[in-house]
Amino acid sequence: MPDLLIELFSEEIPARMQARAREDLKKLVTDGLVAAGLTYASAGAFSTPRRLVLSVEGLTAESRPVREERKGPATTAPAQAVEGFLRSTGLTLDQLERRADKKGETFYAVVEKPGRKAHEIVAEVLEATIRTFPWPKSMRWGNGTLRWVRPLQSIICLLTDEAGANVVPLTVDGITAGNTTEGHRFMGIGRFTVSGFDDYAVKLKRAHVVLDAAEREASIWQGAQNLAFAAGMEVVPDAGLLAEVAGLVEWPVPLMGRIGEDFLGLPPEVLQTSMREHQKFFSVKNPKTGRIEGFVTVANIEAADGGAVILKGNQKVLSARLSDAKFFWENDLRVAKAGMGEWAEGLKAVTFHNKLGSQADRIDRIAALAREIAPLVGADPEDAERAAQLAKLDLRSAMVGEFPELQGVMGRYYALEAGEKPAVADAARDHYSPLGPSDAVPVEPVSVAVALADKIDTLTGFWAIDEKPTGSKDPFALRRAALGVVRLVLGNNLRFSVDRLFDAQVLRHQIGSAPEQAALLAEILGASVAAGMFGRTTRELIDGAQQEAPQWLPMVRDHDPSISDDLRDFLHDRLKVTLRDQGVRHDVVDACLAMEGNCDLTLLVKRAEALAAVMKTEDGANLLQGYKRANNILTQAEAKDGVEYSYGADVKFAETEEERALFAALDRAEATITPAMAKEDFATAMAAMAALRVPVDAFFTAVQVNSDNQIVRRNRLNLLSRIRAICSGVADLSRIEG
Amino acid sequence: MPDTLSTPRSFQEIILRLQGYWAAKGCAILQPYDMEVGAGTFHPATTLRSLGTQPWAAAYVQPSRRPTDGRYGENPNRLQHYYQYQVIIKPSPPDLQELYLGSLAAIGIDLAVHDIRFVEDDWESPTLGAWGLGWEVWCDGMEVSQFTYFQQVGGHDCKPVSGELTYGLERLAMYVMGVDHVMDMPFNDPQSPIPLKYGDIFRQTEEEYSRHNFDQADTEMLLQHFKDAEAECDRILAAAQPDKAGRTIVMAHPAYDQTIKASHIFNLLDARGVISVTERQAYIGRVRALAKKCADAFRQTPAGADL
Numbered sequence A: 001m002p003d004l005l006i007e008l009f010s011e012e013i014p015a016r017m018q019a020r021a022r023e024d025l026k027k028l029v030t031d032g033l034v035a036a037g038l039t040y041a042s043a044g045a046f047s048t049p050r051r052l053v054l055s056v057e058g059l060t061a062e063s064r065p066v067r068e069e070r071k072g073p074a075t076t077a078p079a080q081a082v083e084g085f086l087r088s089t090g091l092t093l094d095q096l097e098r099r100a101d102k103k104g105e106t107f108y109a110v111v112e113k114p115g116r117k118a119h120e121i122v123a124e125v126l127e128a129t130i131r132t133f134p135w136p137k138s139m140r141w142g143n144g145t146l147r148w149v150r151p152l153q154s155i156i157c158l159l160t161d162e163a164g165a166n167v168v169p170l171t172v173d174g175i176t177a178g179n180t181t182e183g184h185r186f187m188g189i190g191r192f193t194v195s196g197f198d199d200y201a202v203k204l205k206r207a208h209v210v211l212d213a214a215e216r217e218a219s220i221w222q223g224a225q226n227l228a229f230a231a232g233m234e235v236v237p238d239a240g241l242l243a244e245v246a247g248l249v250e251w252p253v254p255l256m257g258r259i260g261e262d263f264l265g266l267p268p269e270v271l272q273t274s275m276r277e278h279q280k281f282f283s284v285k286n287p288k289t290g291r292i293e294g295f296v297t298v299a300n301i302e303a304a305d306g307g308a309v310i311l312k313g314n315q316k317v318l319s320a321r322l323s324d325a326k327f328f329w330e331n332d333l334r335v336a337k338a339g340m341g342e343w344a345e346g347l348k349a350v351t352f353h354n355k356l357g358s359q360a361d362r363i364d365r366i367a368a369l370a371r372e373i374a375p376l377v378g379a380d381p382e383d384a385e386r387a388a389q390l391a392k393l394d395l396r397s398a399m400v401g402e403f404p405e406l407q408g409v410m411g412r413y414y415a416l417e418a419g420e421k422p423a424v425a426d427a428a429r430d431h432y433s434p435l436g437p438s439d440a441v442p443v444e445p446v447s448v449a450v451a452l453a454d455k456i457d458t459l460t461g462f463w464a465i466d467e468k469p470t471g472s473k474d475p476f477a478l479r480r481a482a483l484g485v486v487r488l489v490l491g492n493n494l495r496f497s498v499d500r501l502f503d504a505q506v507l508r509h510q511i512g513s514a515p516e517q518a519a520l521l522a523e524i525l526g527a528s529v530a531a532g533m534f535g536r537t538t539r540e541l542i543d544g545a546q547q548e549a550p551q552w553l554p555m556v557r558d559h560d561p562s563i564s565d566d567l568r569d570f571l572h573d574r575l576k577v578t579l580r581d582q583g584v585r586h587d588v589v590d591a592c593l594a595m596e597g598n599c600d601l602t603l604l605v606k607r608a609e610a611l612a613a614v615m616k617t618e619d620g621a622n623l624l625q626g627y628k629r630a631n632n633i634l635t636q637a638e639a640k641d642g643v644e645y646s647y648g649a650d651v652k653f654a655e656t657e658e659e660r661a662l663f664a665a666l667d668r669a670e671a672t673i674t675p676a677m678a679k680e681d682f683a684t685a686m687a688a689m690a691a692l693r694v695p696v697d698a699f700f701t702a703v704q705v706n707s708d709n710q711i712v713r714r715n716r717l718n719l720l721s722r723i724r725a726i727c728s729g730v731a732d733l734s735r736i737e738g
Numbered sequence B: 001m002p003d004t005l006s007t008p009r010s011f012q013e014i015i016l017r018l019q020g021y022w023a024a025k026g027c028a029i030l031q032p033y034d035m036e037v038g039a040g041t042f043h044p045a046t047t048l049r050s051l052g053t054q055p056w057a058a059a060y061v062q063p064s065r066r067p068t069d070g071r072y073g074e075n076p077n078r079l080q081h082y083y084q085y086q087v088i089i090k091p092s093p094p095d096l097q098e099l100y101l102g103s104l105a106a107i108g109i110d111l112a113v114h115d116i117r118f119v120e121d122d123w124e125s126p127t128l129g130a131w132g133l134g135w136e137v138w139c140d141g142m143e144v145s146q147f148t149y150f151q152q153v154g155g156h157d158c159k160p161v162s163g164e165l166t167y168g169l170e171r172l173a174m175y176v177m178g179v180d181h182v183m184d185m186p187f188n189d190p191q192s193p194i195p196l197k198y199g200d201i202f203r204q205t206e207e208e209y210s211r212h213n214f215d216q217a218d219t220e221m222l223l224q225h226f227k228d229a230e231a232e233c234d235r236i237l238a239a240a241q242p243d244k245a246g247r248t249i250v251m252a253h254p255a256y257d258q259t260i261k262a263s264h265i266f267n268l269l270d271a272r273g274v275i276s277v278t279e280r281q282a283y284i285g286r287v288r289a290l291a292k293k294c295a296d297a298f299r300q301t302p303a304g305a306d307l
Helices: A015-035 A079-089 A118-131 A197-206 A213-230 A239-246 A268-279 A308-337 A341-349 A359-377 A381-391 A398-402 A409-417 A422-430 A445-464 A478-491 A498-511 A518-531 A536-544 A553-557 A562-581 A586-593 A601-615 A618-641 A657-678 A682-690 A693-702 A710-730 B011-024 B096-106 B169-177 B198-216 B219-238 B252-271 B277-298
Strands: A003-010 A042-048 A051-057 A066-074 A097-101 A104-113 A152-161 A164-167 A180-182 A191-193 A253-258 A282-286 A291-299 A351-353 B056-065 B081-090 B116-120 B123-125 B130-139 B142-153 B163-168
Touching (some): A003 A015, A003 A180, A015 A213, A051 A197, A066 A079, A268 A291, A268 A409, A291 A308, A359 A445, A359 A498, A422 A445, A478 A562, A478 A601, A618 A682, A657 A710, A682 A710, B011 B081, B096 B116, B096 B163, B142 B169
Antiparallel strands (some): A282 A291, B081 B163
16 A cells, blocks of 8 residues: 655745645545545645645555446447447447347447556646646746746655655656655755655654644744743734744744833734734733733744844844834824824815715714614713714824724724723724624624614615625625624614614715705704604604705605615625524524514514524424415415405304314413513414414314305304414414425 | 855945846846836836746846835935846746845845745736736845746736846845944945945935925926826837838837836826825826837837747
8 A cells, every 4th residue: 555745845835825725735636536546544734835745645556447338329220329429438339239128239338447556646636736726826937837826846746655665757847756855945954855754754854844834833832932931921822823924934933022112102902913914923911011022033944143133133123113103103192182183184085985975974974873873772872973973083093004904993092092981982993893703792882883883884875876795796895794783783682673774874875975954954864763764753854844945855755765675685684694503594584574673683583583493392383384274275265255364253153172272272372472472572472372283283183164154164264364363473484484 | 055245334235246146147237227117127128028938137226216205314214216126037047036045145144044034925016017926035024025926017928937036225235234224324335435325325315305206296297297108108109100111110118118207207196195096096007008008019029029
């Protein structure tokens, strides 16, 4: 059983691509080997900045012979058909077999493929792998046509068994596979020959290359912690940075340095971001002061001077960077202390989107909506409006210009510096959340109001100009914004109809900035958020505005809800995905979406969760069948008779015990369900509904609905309609599958 | 491993050593292009000569202007006028990384005590319609060069591929010589009878140009010059008609000069702050359109034709 060693040696592979590349190499090669009829015991892939490596152990020495049989046309078939078969099989007529069967005699082509040597297969598979490798970005170099992530310099392709190591004959675009490689770029030992994976790994280490990325990570982390510990400090964990740095070095040598005293007053986020993004440094914290006071950089060389020059150089670069940061910070503080007016002014000149106005227009809209949302989330309207006006001003700050990822974080510092309330300042930092699945949902009411207003303004804006996400294209991250709204509502148990907020904000977009009669418009939109577009106060205000007749009046009066409706559907789709991940089936959600009040997402989810739970019980599942049966019978009867059976079932026309029992059960169920629904106690209501299962089943077993006696029949149909009505009051069970 | 030389004593010694090194490696040592450009890549020796199949190897210093980077000579690292050292070799040789490391050793960087790293950095020039893959090269955490394998220039696939090396000379020299402020860097040998520092030569010009670029450049005139350059580029390219003797000369280089002009005028307008975010894209697109036409034209000329 030979072992296979492959090394693809190249110029430096981007760190971020290495993990995926080793998996791809392993999968493409082993899949190819298996598809060609070889088997293997185990395989492992490795990467360094300069090499991708695959070790396959226990490979079969040759593939099994394969016998393929294909049935052709009848021997009596026209000559054309036979010729076609010969062409497709590549055989001649005398090589075909004739076999008798029921219908006569048929041609068969039997092709025996002998087993093939492993080295032939490996050569083919590796060449195909190299030529089709799925790098996220690849390039050509020199005179060649081959594409690789960076120039590919040499290939090891070696099959090793008891008899020794053999290079697999293979040439790809002028590069011939061999059995040699080189070690570290600066601490290597020249080119050397290897005889198999174990020999390779040992010699590489001698040549100052740690092959396994996990081993490099562990060594970096251990080394960094040791350095910090010795100085009474601790390294701030950063898994992403660790993986990246491990992809930048073949022989990691951590070195620790101190941040200059001048810079220790910078916010820790600034220090960390600057060091991570620009320098790939780990931050080191002093537990006594709680500040970031040091850094660990990871060199790729054991320098002759113990790293003194390297550390000095890195320190110098860091000082230059932090001088910039400090300059930004101090300038920003000056603007912040003066109330940030300079930034607010500046944002008037920054376009958010050419159809959605400037960032300043956007802030105005968000602030207006945040004020309206405030009472719905328990925030002070003044605070919410103020927070929204401030939350994005840091976009003009020098620090955020340099480090866009610090948006919000800096906003909070600057708002505090400007003397704002902590809750208002926190909203600057938190209103972007939740950004991803791992990002927490804000809970502080002011932050919640601004976060909702921000996302709803974005959504309604792009909906209003018809720039919705399509397929995989979502350049404005609208799916994330919608999911953010869903998570904010559910995470805070908020109770309101999102469509009201949509209507108000769609109108703000349609009317545009600086409307005439701004105060009147604000009053109307405020009323519409509180009471709905067709709420009485809203309509009264609109009617009252006829006299003033501002230009926007027809738009508000005849507001077209279709944009909000479409956006609501989009939100519902996001909600379905969220609920599906929690194990709630899509048809169960559909049954709840069909009910009144589906713009109240918290209510919707409560209902869906209760329904999902009851549908998992045996009673629930059986009742669903009973409901469907009742509904089918009713639908057919209603179609046939041309009337709707909805009222008037009377127990006095009941003929059987089961019928009477059902009457009683429906009365009991209603007595429980009606008050439970009024209290939004879906669990109780649905349990009562599920309890109908026994009497409903018994009814259908014992009673023939379509009686010859028309009075009895009509009474029974009206009885069925009560089942339908009671169940439909809870959820639209007709949408549930099964 | 290449031999390391002693630490250079002046800015010009670093330039002279690079010239000597790349001359010894067989590059034609060209002189700077005599127009205002934003980077060494704009020199026709790189932009145009990276097109077509004919082999090419050149190295040169290119004074580069980035009006928005002006800081009145006060910032220790930022200048609106600075020098790049540019090496361009077609096809890219297989040992280009080794050659590059040799050039670092030649200017006194001891590869046994410094930490040299090739960190992913894909290069793109939207104004030239060009892109390539490569790295920024770090020395002890500082970016000292750009290393790029050109994939496309002026919208044309580069076949063969050119390898391009760009050294930011001031930054590199400051690091090698341990100077903290660019203006304090010795320009000639400090032992010379008349020692000159970088600041002696450039502090005043940085101040003057910063004022000009940010406050004084006449934007009305520049907007007109941009249009003129654009029109002239088109006109020159359209004028490739056979003359009386039946000879057709495609004037790719004169047309490309107009592209360079348009690009620099755009940079000035940008520094004057009169170009909005949306317009910016449109201007870049207009320069790119010129660059593409010039690339098309160069491919019709003897130097740009496939062998």
